[in-house]
Amino acid sequence: MLESVDLSLRMSKGEYKAQIEDLYIRIGELQRKAWKMNIPIIIVFEGWHASGMDSIINRCMLAFNPMGLRFHVIVKPTEEESKKPKFWRFWQKIPAYGKIAIFERSWYSRSIIESFDKRSRYNELDYYVKEINKFERQLTDDGYLLMKFFMHVSQEEQAKRLKLYEKKGIPISVVSEELDYENEYKCYFTLVDEMIQKTHSSHSPWTIVEAENLNYATIKTLSTILVTMESYIISRLKSNISLLVSKSIADFISSSNGLLNADLSLMIEDERYEREKDLYQKILGELQYELFQEKRPLMVVFEGWDAAGKGGNIRRIAEKLDPRLYKVEPIGVPNDYEKSHHYLWRFYRRVPDAGHITIFDRSWYGRVLVERVENFCQEERWQQAYEEINEFEETLTDFGTIIVKFWLHIDKEEQLRRFQDRESIPEKQWKITPDDWRNREKWDDYLKALDEMLLKTDTKYAPWTVVESNDKRYSRIKTLSTLVGAIEKHLR
Structure with a gap:
C-alpha cells in the first residue's frame, strides 16, 4: 500500500x-x-x-x-x-x-x-x-x-x-x-x-x-x-x-426459558448460613491479597430484579475485605456529561487497577434492559450492544481481568412482598420509589429482555450465574461460594 x-x-x-x-x-x-x-x-x-x-x-x-x-x-x-x-x-x-x-x-x-x-x-x-x-x-x-x-x-x-x-x-x-x-x-x-x-x-x-x-x-x-x-x-x-418515516418493530422470539426453570424454593437454615458465610468471607479476604500480588483485577457485576437483594449480597462480599483494595460502583441514571459520550465510556472510567476489585451495583447491561424496555435508545443501538458488551468484556479479560456476573432472581410474588415490606417499615421506606412500582408493571417486558441478554452475553470468559434469591440467606451463600470458586479457578 x-x-x-x-x-x-x-x-x-x-x-x-x-x-x-x-x-x-x-x-x-x-x-x-x-x-x-x-x-x-x-x-x-x-x-x-x-x-x-x-x-x-x-x-x-x-x-x-x-x-x-x-x-x-x-x-x-x-x-x-x-x-x-x-x-x-x-x-x-x-x-x-x-x-x-x-x-x-x-x-x-x-x-x-x-x-x-x-x-x-x-x-x-x-x-x-x-x-x-x-x-x-x-x-x-x-x-x-x-x-x-x-x-x-x-x-x-x-x-x-x-x-x-x-x-x-x-x-x-x-x-x-x-x-x-x-x-x-x-x-x-x-x-x-x-x-x-x-x-x-x-x-x-x-x-x-x-x-x-x-x-x-x-x-x-x-x-x-x-x-x-x-x-x-x-x-x-x-x-x-x-x-x-418508518419505525422498526422488534422481532425477537425468546429461545431460552432458563429463568422459568430456576428453583426459587431453595433455602438455607440460620446455623449453616452463619457458618458458611464466615468461611467464605475469610477465604475471600485471603484471595484479595493474592489478586493484589498477582496484579489481577476483579470485576463483580450485580444485576437483578428490584428488591432482589443486590445491596445485601454486596455488603456480605465487602464485609471482610481490605478497603484499600476494593470499591463499590453504584450505577444510576447517566448524567448529561455521560450521555454525551458512547454509553460504555462511563464504565471504562470505572474499571479496576491491576490487583484491585470493583463491584458494580448495576452495570452496562442497563443498555439491553432498562434502556431497551423504556425505549431510551433506538432498537438498532441496543441490538448492537450485545456484541459491544461481549467485546468490552473480552478486552478486559484479555488484560487479565476476572469478571464474575450475577443475576439475582426472585419471582413476582416475592417482589411484591418485599415492596410492601419496604413501604410499611419507616427505616426501609427510602428503598422504595414510584419507579419500582412502574417497572413492576412491565415485568413481562423485562423478562423478555432479560432472557435475550442472558442468552447473548453468557460467554466462556465472562459467564452469568443466576442466583435463586427468594431466600436471602441462600442467595448470599451462593454468591460468596461462586465468587470464591471463580477467583480460585483463575489464580490456580
Whole structure:
C-alpha cells in the first residue's frame, strides 16, 4: 500500500493560498452543523517522524473553533495507565457528542511499537488489529465520524530531514520516547504497511498523505476532511428522515426459558448460613491479597430484579475485605456529561487497577434492559450492544481481568412482598420509589429482555450465574461460594 504512493506531488505557494481560506470557511461551517446535530468527530494523525506532521496538524486545527476541539498527543503509557487494559486511556479521550478530538499519534503508534517490542506480553500484530477494529467499529456504530491520516515520506527524505533537525537543534519530538529515529523506517515499515491494510475499512478508512511537500499535504488533508464531513452530515440527515418515516418493530422470539426453570424454593437454615458465610468471607479476604500480588483485577457485576437483594449480597462480599483494595460502583441514571459520550465510556472510567476489585451495583447491561424496555435508545443501538458488551468484556479479560456476573432472581410474588415490606417499615421506606412500582408493571417486558441478554452475553470468559434469591440467606451463600470458586479457578 505505501510502496505505491507517488511522493513527487507538489503544490506552489500560490495554489496553496488560493485554496486555504475557502477550506477554512467551509470546514468551520461544517463544524457548526456537526455541533448542532450532535455528531462527534475523531481525527487521527499518524506518520513517520520528520514527516512534517506537527506543522500539518497545526494548519488543520486553524480550520476549527477551538471551543469544540481537544488535541491529544499520545506517548508511552503512564504508570496509572499501565495498570489498566490497553485501550482504557483512549476511551478516556474520546470526545463528547458534537465535539472534535484530534490525535497526534494514537492507538496505532503504541500498537506498532509494542508489536515490535518482544518484551511486551502483546507482541502479536493480529492482537492489536483485532482490538483496533473492534474499538473503531464500536465508535462508528455509535455515530462517531472517524478520519485517519498517515503522513508518508520516503526513507531518503526522512533521513535528510533528521539531519537538518539535528543541525538546527529542532527536537524530533517534544516528548520523551525511547525510539531509534534513524532506523525507524527500516524497523517499522513492514508493520506499518500491514497495520494500515488490516485496519482500512468502509467505516474508518485510511488516507495516505504524500507529505514531502507541506502545502500539498495540508490541502489534501483539509480537502479530505471537508468532503468526509459533508458526506457524513448529508447521510445523517437522510437517516434521520428515514427514521421518522418508518419505525422498526422488534422481532425477537425468546429461545431460552432458563429463568422459568430456576428453583426459587431453595433455602438455607440460620446455623449453616452463619457458618458458611464466615468461611467464605475469610477465604475471600485471603484471595484479595493474592489478586493484589498477582496484579489481577476483579470485576463483580450485580444485576437483578428490584428488591432482589443486590445491596445485601454486596455488603456480605465487602464485609471482610481490605478497603484499600476494593470499591463499590453504584450505577444510576447517566448524567448529561455521560450521555454525551458512547454509553460504555462511563464504565471504562470505572474499571479496576491491576490487583484491585470493583463491584458494580448495576452495570452496562442497563443498555439491553432498562434502556431497551423504556425505549431510551433506538432498537438498532441496543441490538448492537450485545456484541459491544461481549467485546468490552473480552478486552478486559484479555488484560487479565476476572469478571464474575450475577443475576439475582426472585419471582413476582416475592417482589411484591418485599415492596410492601419496604413501604410499611419507616427505616426501609427510602428503598422504595414510584419507579419500582412502574417497572413492576412491565415485568413481562423485562423478562423478555432479560432472557435475550442472558442468552447473548453468557460467554466462556465472562459467564452469568443466576442466583435463586427468594431466600436471602441462600442467595448470599451462593454468591460468596461462586465468587470464591471463580477467583480460585483463575489464580490456580
